[in-house]
Amino acid sequence: MLQSRVTRLGRTxxxxxxxxxxxxxxxxxxxxDTGDGDxxxxxxxxxxxxxxxxxxxxxxxxxxxxxxxxxxxxxxLLDHEPGGKEIVGGLAEDWESSDDGLEWTFQLxxxxxxxxxxxxxxxxxxxxxxxxxxxxxxxxxxxxxxxWQNMFGGFAENEExxxxxxxxxxxxxxxxxxxxxxxxxxxxxxxxxxMATFGIVSPGSLEQIEDDEITSADSAFPDYTQEAGVLAGxxxxxxxxxxxxxxxxxxxxxxxxxxDNAKVKTLIFKTISEETARRQALEAGxxxxxxxxxxxxxxxxxxxxxxxxxxxxxxxxxxxxxxxTTPEFADLEVRQAMAHAVxxxxxxxxxxxxxxxxxxxxxxxxxxxxxEDVTTYDYDPELAEEMIAxxxxxxxxxxxxxxxxxxxxxxxxxxxxxEIISSDxxxxxxxxxxxxxxxxxxIPATNSxxxxxxxxxxxxxxxxxxxxxxxxxxxxxxxxxxxNEEIFDLLSExxxxxxxxxxxxxxxxxxxxxxxxxxxxxxxxxxxxxxxxPDVEPMDVSPLTQEVFxxxxxxxx
Amino acid sequence: MFRYIVxxxxxxxxxxxxxxxxxxxxxxxxxxxxxxxxxxxDASAQQREALRESLGLNEPxxxxxxxxxxxxxxxxxxxxxxxxxxxxxxxxxxxxxxAELAIAAMLIAVCVGIPLGYFAARxxxxxxxxxxxxxxxxxICIPVFFLAAMLKVVFAEKLGWLPSAxxxxxGARFTEITGFxxxxxxxxxxxxxxxxxxxxxxxxxxxxxxxxxxxxxxMTRASVLEVLGQDYVRTAESxxxxxxxxRTRHVLRNAMxxxxxxIGLLTGSLLAGAVLTExxxxxxxxxxxxxxxTQQRDYPAILGFLMLIAIIYVVVNLxxxxxxxxxxxxxxxx
Numbered sequence: 001m002l003q004s005r006v007t008r009l010g011r012t013x014x015x016x017x018x019x020x021x022x023x024x025x026x027x028x029x030x031x032x033d034t035g036d037g038d039x040x041x042x043x044x045x046x047x048x049x050x051x052x053x054x055x056x057x058x059x060x061x062x063x064x065x066x067x068x069x070x071x072x073x074x075x076x077l078l079d080h081e082p083g084g085k086e087i088v089g090g091l092a093e094d095w096e097s098s099d100d101g102l103e104w105t106f107q108l109x110x111x112x113x114x115x116x117x118x119x120x121x122x123x124x125x126x127x128x129x130x131x132x133x134x135x136x137x138x139x140x141x142x143x144x145x146x147x148w149q150n151m152f153g154g155f156a157e158n159e160e161x162x163x164x165x166x167x168x169x170x171x172x173x174x175x176x177x178x179x180x181x182x183x184x185x186x187x188x189x190x191x192x193x194x195m196a197t198f199g200i201v202s203p204g205s206l207e208q209i210e211d212d213e214i215t216s217a218d219s220a221f222p223d224y225t226q227e228a229g230v231l232a233g234x235x236x237x238x239x240x241x242x243x244x245x246x247x248x249x250x251x252x253x254x255x256x257x258x259x260d261n262a263k264v265k266t267l268i269f270k271t272i273s274e275e276t277a278r279r280q281a282l283e284a285g286x287x288x289x290x291x292x293x294x295x296x297x298x299x300x301x302x303x304x305x306x307x308x309x310x311x312x313x314x315x316x317x318x319x320x321x322x323x324x325t326t327p328e329f330a331d332l333e334v335r336q337a338m339a340h341a342v343x344x345x346x347x348x349x350x351x352x353x354x355x356x357x358x359x360x361x362x363x364x365x366x367x368x369x370x371x372e373d374v375t376t377y378d379y380d381p382e383l384a385e386e387m388i389a390x391x392x393x394x395x396x397x398x399x400x401x402x403x404x405x406x407x408x409x410x411x412x413x414x415x416x417x418x419e420i421i422s423s424d425x426x427x428x429x430x431x432x433x434x435x436x437x438x439x440x441x442x443i444p445a446t447n448s449x450x451x452x453x454x455x456x457x458x459x460x461x462x463x464x465x466x467x468x469x470x471x472x473x474x475x476x477x478x479x480x481x482x483x484n485e486e487i488f489d490l491l492s493e494x495x496x497x498x499x500x501x502x503x504x505x506x507x508x509x510x511x512x513x514x515x516x517x518x519x520x521x522x523x524x525x526x527x528x529x530x531x532x533x534p535d536v537e538p539m540d541v542s543p544l545t546q547e548v549f550x551x552x553x554x555x556x557x
Numbered sequence: 558m559f560r561y562i563v564x565x566x567x568x569x570x571x572x573x574x575x576x577x578x579x580x581x582x583x584x585x586x587x588x589x590x591x592x593x594x595x596x597x598x599d600a601s602a603q604q605r606e607a608l609r610e611s612l613g614l615n616e617p618x619x620x621x622x623x624x625x626x627x628x629x630x631x632x633x634x635x636x637x638x639x640x641x642x643x644x645x646x647x648x649x650x651x652x653x654x655x656a657e658l659a660i661a662a663m664l665i666a667v668c669v670g671i672p673l674g675y676f677a678a679r680x681x682x683x684x685x686x687x688x689x690x691x692x693x694x695x696x697i698c699i700p701v702f703f704l705a706a707m708l709k710v711v712f713a714e715k716l717g718w719l720p721s722a723x724x725x726x727x728g729a730r731f732t733e734i735t736g737f738x739x740x741x742x743x744x745x746x747x748x749x750x751x752x753x754x755x756x757x758x759x760x761x762x763x764x765x766x767x768x769x770x771x772x773x774x775x776m777t778r779a780s781v782l783e784v785l786g787q788d789y790v791r792t793a794e795s796x797x798x799x800x801x802x803x804r805t806r807h808v809l810r811n812a813m814x815x816x817x818x819x820i821g822l823l824t825g826s827l828l829a830g831a832v833l834t835e836x837x838x839x840x841x842x843x844x845x846x847x848x849x850x851t852q853q854r855d856y857p858a859i860l861g862f863l864m865l866i867a868i869i870y871v872v873v874n875l876x877x878x879x880x881x882x883x884x885x886x887x888x889x890x891x
Contacts, residue, residue: 246724271839440854457598
C-alpha cells in the first residue's frame with residue numbers, strides 16, 4: 001500500500017516538475033519570440049562586454065568599457081572616422097589652430113539637439129570645459145580626472161597636494177564658434193578633443209548636478225553618475241536604464257540625432273566577465289556580439305558561421321630591457337643580440353589573432369610618424385649567440401617578469417608569449433629566471449625597475465605618434481633605466497611642435513633614433529578580436545575599438 | 558527562546574570584530590594596491606603614489622583600521638573602489654542573485670538528496686543504493702566549473718533548451734521589489750518573468766547543487782541506516798505501528814538532525830562559494846564580485862562583503878539550530 005502511495009506521490013511530483021519545466025521553457029521561448037516585425041525595431045541588440053561601466057559621467061574615468069557606453073550617448077568636439085583612425089568632425093564640423101598651437105577654434109554644427117531638448121551652442125561647450133577646469137577637492141584626484149590632468153593640466157585653483165601645471169587657459173563662445181586657449185602647444189591636440197572622456201553634456205544637466213559633489217575621498221562617484229536620465233548628451237542613443245544588479249545598460253535610439261539615426265531601436269550592453277562565457281552566450285544566441293574574443297576562439301567561431309571582422313592594428317607590445325637593474329644591458333651589443341634572438345614572427349603566427357604583425361618600432365604602422373627607415377633586427381639566433389659570447393655575458397641570469405592574471409588587447413595569451421621569448425633567449429646563452437606576477441604586483445615592479453625584462457604595451461588614445469613614444473621616452477624613468485638626452489630632447493620638441501606634418505617628420509626621426517638605441521624590443525601589434533552573430537550586419541570595426549553602435553543592425557531575412 | 562536568539566546574535570559582535578582585524582591586516586599583506594588597476598597602464602609611479610595618498614592608504618595601518626571601525630559603527634562599509642558605489646548598495650543589489658541561486662541549488666539538493674538517501678538506505682545493497690553511492694561520489698569529484706560548462710554546452714548550446722547565461726534574458730522588463738526575480742514576479746503577477754527566471758535558474762542551480770546533493774544523499778543514507786538499527790524502531794515495528802508511521806515519525810524524523818546541520822553549513826558555503834557558477838553563467842551575484850574585488854585590491858568591497866556574508870552565515874546557522882526543536886523535542890533552547 002505504501003508502495004502504491006509512493007508511486008502515486010512520485011508520479012504527481014514528476015508531473016509537477018515536468019509542468020514547471022515546460023512553463024519555464026515556454027516562458028523563455030516567449031521572451032525570445034520577437035514576432036514578425038522588423039527585428040531592428042522589436043528586438044534589442046545585445047552586446048557582451050567584459051566589465052560594467054563605472055560612471056555615466058565620462059570625465060571621471062579612464063576605463064574603456066565606460067567609454068564604449070558613453071561614446072554612444074555623448075558626442076565630443078572631434079571624432080574618428082567610423083572604422084578608421086583619422087580625426088574628423090564631431091560636434092564641430094570645422095576646426096583650426098593658430099600657428100603657435102595655442103588657440104583652437106571650433107565651428108559647431110547647426111541644429112544639434114541634446115536629449116533633453118536643449119540646443120547645442122558654444123556656451124554649452126564652454127560650460128563643460130569650465131566645469132572641468134573648476135573642479136575642486138576630491139574631483140582633483142587622479143582617479144577622477146586623470147585624462148583632464150594629462151591633456152589639459154591642472155585646475156583653476158589646484159588643491160594643496162596637486163602640482164599638475166595648468167594647460168587650459170580659457171574657453172570663449174560666440175554663437176556656434178568656440179575658441180579654446182591653452183598655455184602651451186602640445187602633440188596631444190587636437191587628438192584630446194576626440195577623447196570620449198570629454199563628452200559634452202547639456203547645460204541643463206550641468207545645472208541639475210551643480211550641488212552633487214564628491215564628498216569623500218575614497219572613490220565614490222556622485223549619485224547622478226549612477227542613474228540613467230540625469231545627464232543628457234547629443235549622441236545617437238540616450239540611456240534608458242542601468243540595472244546595476246544585472247550589470248545591464250539599456251540605450252534607446254534618439255530620434256532627433258543630428259546624423260543618421262541608429263539602426264536598432266534598443267541597444268543593451270550586458271556584462272559577462274568570463275571570456276568563455278561570452279563566447280558561449282553568443283553561440284547560444286543570448287547575445288549578438290562581444291568584444292575581446294580569445295585568439296584561439298576566432299577560427300572555431302568563423303567555422304561555425306560567426307563573423308569576426310579584423311580590426312587594423314593600433315597597439316604595440318614590447319619587451320623592455322631595464323638597463324639600471326641589469327648593467328650588462330647598458331651594452332648595446334647585448335640589447336642587439338637579444339633583439340636578434342627573439343623569433344617574433346613565430347609569436348605572431350602562433351599566438352596572435354589574424355591581422356597581427358611583427359613590430360619594427362614603438363608604434364604601429366597605422367600611426368602618422370611611423371618610419372620605413374628604422375634599423376631592423378631580423379631573427380638570427382646564430383648571430384645573437386655570437387654577440388652574446390662577444391659581449392662576455394654568456395650564461396648571464398636575468399629576471400623576466402610576466403603577468404599571470406590578466407591579458408591586454410596588445411598582449412593576449414601572455415604566458416605563451418613569455419615562453420617563446422624565454423626559450424629563444426636561453427637558446428642564445430642567457431639564463432632566464434621567470435618571475436610570474438599578478439597585475440597588481442607587476443605594475444609596481446615594472447614601474448620601479450625591479451624587472452630586468454618584462455612585457456608591456458600600449459593602445460593609442462588617438463592617431464598621434466607622441467601618444468605612443470611620449471608615453472615611454474620623454475623623460476628618464478625607472479621603467480627603462482637609461483639616460484639618453486637626444487631621445488628626451490627630441491620628444492620634448494615633438495610635443496611642442498604644433499604642425500602635424502612637421503611633427504610626423506620628427507616622430508619618424510625619433511623612431512629611427514630609438515630603434516638604433518634599442519631600449520627594448522617592439523614585439524608585435526595585434527588587433528583585439530570582436531565577434532558577431534551570423535544574422536547581424538556589423539558596423540565598421542575600429543582600430544581604436546571605438547565602434548559606432550548606431551551603425552549595427554540585424555540582417556534582413 | 559528570545560533570550561537565546563539575542564544571545565546568539567550578541568555573540569556575533571566579538572566574532573565580527575576578530576574577523577575584521579584578521580581580514581583588514583591580511584588584505585594589506587597582499588602585494589600591490591588598488592592604484593594599479595584604477596589608473597591606466599601609462600600612469601607614472603608618481604601618479605600612482607598620489608592616488609595611494611589620496612585614498613588614505615599611506616596612513617599608518619592602525620589609523621586606517623581605526624577609521625574603518627568608526628565607519629563600521631554606523632554600519633557604513635565605505636565605497637567600492639572599482640565601481641565607486643557604496644559597498645552596502647553593491648551588496649544589496651547582488652545578494653538576491655546569489656541567494657536565489659543558493660536556494661535553487663539547495664532545493665534541488667534537498668528534494669532529490671533526502672528521498673534518494675532514504676530509499677538507498679532502505680534498499681541497502683540494491684541497484685538504487687549502489688547508484689546513489691556512486692552518483693554522490695561523482696557529484697563530489699566533478700569540479701563545479703566543469704559540470705557547469707558541460708551543462709551549458711549540452712542544454713544551452715547544442716540542444717538550445719535553456720538559456721546559457723544571466724538571470725533573465727537581456728532586456729526583459731519586470732517590476733523589482735525585493736531583487737529576488739522569482740518572488741518579485743510572483744508578487745506582481747508577471748508570470749512570464751517567473752517562468753523565465755526559473756528557466757535561467759535550472760542550469761546554474763543544477764551545477765551548484767552537485768556537491769550539496771552528494772553530501773545530503775550520503776548523510777541521509779548513513780543516518781537512516783543508523784536509525785533503522787535502533788531499538789525504538791524495532792519496538793515501534795513490533796508493537797504493530799503502521800509502517801508509514803514508523804518510517805516518517807520514527808526513522809526519518811530522527812535521521813534528519815545531522816542532515817539539517819549539514820544543510821545549514823552547506824547553505825552558508827553556497828552563499829559565499831558560488832564564484833565559479835556565477836562566473837560561468839554570468840549570474841552577477843556576490844561571489845563573482847568578491848573575486849573581481851580581490852583581483853583589483855578593492856579593500857572596502859572585500860572587507861564589507863566578507864563581513865556581511867559572515868553575518869548571514871551566522872543567521873542561517875541560527876535558524877538551522879532553531880529548526881532542531883521541530884524535529885527533536887528533546888532539544889530545547891535556553
